[in-house]
Amino acid sequence: MFPRPIEQTSPLGQWAYKIAVPVALVLWLLPLLGVALTSVRPASDLAQGNYFGMPSAIALGNYVQIFTDSPIAGYMLNSFKVTVPTVIGAVALSCMTGFALAIYGFRSNMIIFFMFVAGNFVPFQILMVPVRDLTLKMGMYNSWTGLAMFHIAFQTGFCTLFMRNFIKALPHELIEAARVEGVSEWQIFWHVVLPLMRPAIAALSVLIFTFIWNDYFWATVLTTSADSQPITAGLSSLNGQWIAQWHLVSAGSILAALPPVLMFFLMQRHFIAGLTLGAVK
Template sequence: MSVGTAPERARTAPTARPPGRRPRLRPRRLGLHVFLMGVSLAFLAPLALAVYASLRPYEETSELGYFSLPKKLSFDYYQQAFSDSGMTKYFVNTLVIAVPGVLLVLFLASFVAFAVARLRMRGGVVLLMLFTAGNLLPQQVIVTPLYVVFNRIPLPYWMSDSMTMFDSYWAVLAVQVGFQLGFCVFVLANFMRALPYEIVEAAIVDGAGVWTQYWRITLPLCRPALAALGTLQFTWMYNDFLWALVFMSDGDKLPITSALNNLRGQFFTDYNLLAAGSVIVALPTLLVFLLLQRHFIAGLTLGSSKG
């Protein structure tokens, strides 16, 4: 079989791009970049406006408008928002709910996902469908039944001042875990199914039990998915306001989102002060994302490429 002469191979070989020269941007790709930049700016615009307003006096924005050039910028509103709303107490309340909630959801969801995806148990698909179907139920539909049930479930005094689940962190934590569990089970089960089963088979040959297969083999491989879910779950639980408002009557137990109500006046609301409080409230979720950014992005891009 002839492979051709050297001149022929030179003519048919792809021409190499000169070093230092960037590839030409095609119109379709340019349009995609413009569209993505537009969407990004649309999502960032409210945040940028809130930060901009929080640095200006309200008198200035009320006179010139929010889209005018500033005469003075300062961080006075941030100090006032933090002190007037008592955010330290509310931050602690939120962490008491969000941190155990995220850990408990990921732990229980990984258990169920491992049983469904790796143990090949009977009825695993039906069980996965039930957990997934739980996410389709509107949460507001069961507010009244849960309110009645939590008022009738007794707890010792050291767990709840009201001697019931109502007006305690346990009620909010139970609801958060219950509603977020289905989504995490669905994601983790599909991720575990994509893992090579030969790894588990090799561990079984070496005498590994079910706990070893779960804790020492499968769970470390799920670190990107767990990081992505942990970031999302913390953001959702941290920003939740409905359940705490319904199941807590003591204002000192409310989460950080309720602290913004303390910045509202009865007859007048300084929206620049409220914007500063909103930015302070958003900082912990931004910090969590920055800390888990590498794992979060890896979890989102799983399965996007082969090999």
């Protein structure tokens, strides 16, 4: 173990550590706590200059108000409309591409693999003008379909990297044995490999969900109106309208952060496995 386990130090040291960790946590999450508190602060507190103290009352009405006074429910719905198909699409496509690159030793295998990897790192701006143009031409501009199509394609790069490495680590004898039995390649994929990929599918699903939910750049490039914008772009435009109404901005922020945070808490182990790209086991 590094560092030395705290149990081996003096009782005083152990106490100090047990106090230091929560204190550090509160300091670390200070911006988040500030916003969470503000989201339940009555508007009158802000008017009286009580910005960072304890709220004089818990005003859950702020959360009601953002739903009644703004299209935030629609923004949230749009986010789901973009995110869910993207997760399904990118994971489905990359199960297949990952399988192809991990199992078959054809000549251009490595080139294609590294094309996926490299493409995944490029700056979004080099894609912006042509992708916007393509989306316009396909009649998908300013709709969740156009946004989801791009996200599926782009995320396939990252997902392929992940899936390919995962399948590569599976025992190859399984596949050889199935081939000897005369099982077709598709059946090997469907009945032998796919059932073993469940942890990888779970990891990628939560990760892609978070990435896409939090995407802001493509939302601003490919959507323009409130009936198609996801929550990130929506929140940014609401921020422009709610000048100095920080209790509303805060409530909106907390709401926007909620789905990925829940997802993370429910699927924590998978999430972290995904983030480390499987390289750091």
